[in-house]
Amino acid sequence: MTTHNYPQSLKSSDFDVSDRSEALSLISRFSCHFDPFLPYLAANYLDRFLSNLDIPLAExxxxxxxxxxxxxxALKMREAE
Structure with missing residues (x-):
C-alpha cells in the first residue's frame, strides 16, 4: 500500500508528475493485448514504489x-491466479 501522504508528497516535492504520467502511458501501451486489469495492478505497483523510494530527480x-x-x-501475478 502507498504511504498515507503519497499524493501530497508528490505535489510538495520536486518530483515531476509528468514522468509518472509517461510511465502510466507506457504501462497502458504494454497492456493493450492483455487482461484489462493489468494496467490498474501495474499502476498500483508503480505508486507503491514511488511512495516508498527516493527517486533521483536528476534522472x-x-x-x-x-x-x-x-x-x-502485474502480469506474473495475474498468471498465478
Whole structure:
C-alpha cells in the first residue's frame, strides 16, 4: 500500500508528475493485448514504489524504467491466479 501522504508528497516535492504520467502511458501501451486489469495492478505497483523510494530527480528516465518491472510483476501475478 502507498504511504498515507503519497499524493501530497508528490505535489510538495520536486518530483515531476509528468514522468509518472509517461510511465502510466507506457504501462497502458504494454497492456493493450492483455487482461484489462493489468494496467490498474501495474499502476498500483508503480505508486507503491514511488511512495516508498527516493527517486533521483536528476534522472527522469528512472520512473519510465520502473514501469517495465511493475508491468512484468502485474502480469506474473495475474498468471498465478
Amino acid at each position: 527522469p528516465w528512472v520512473v519510465k524504467l520502473l514501469a517495465i518491472p511493475c508491468f512484468s510483476l
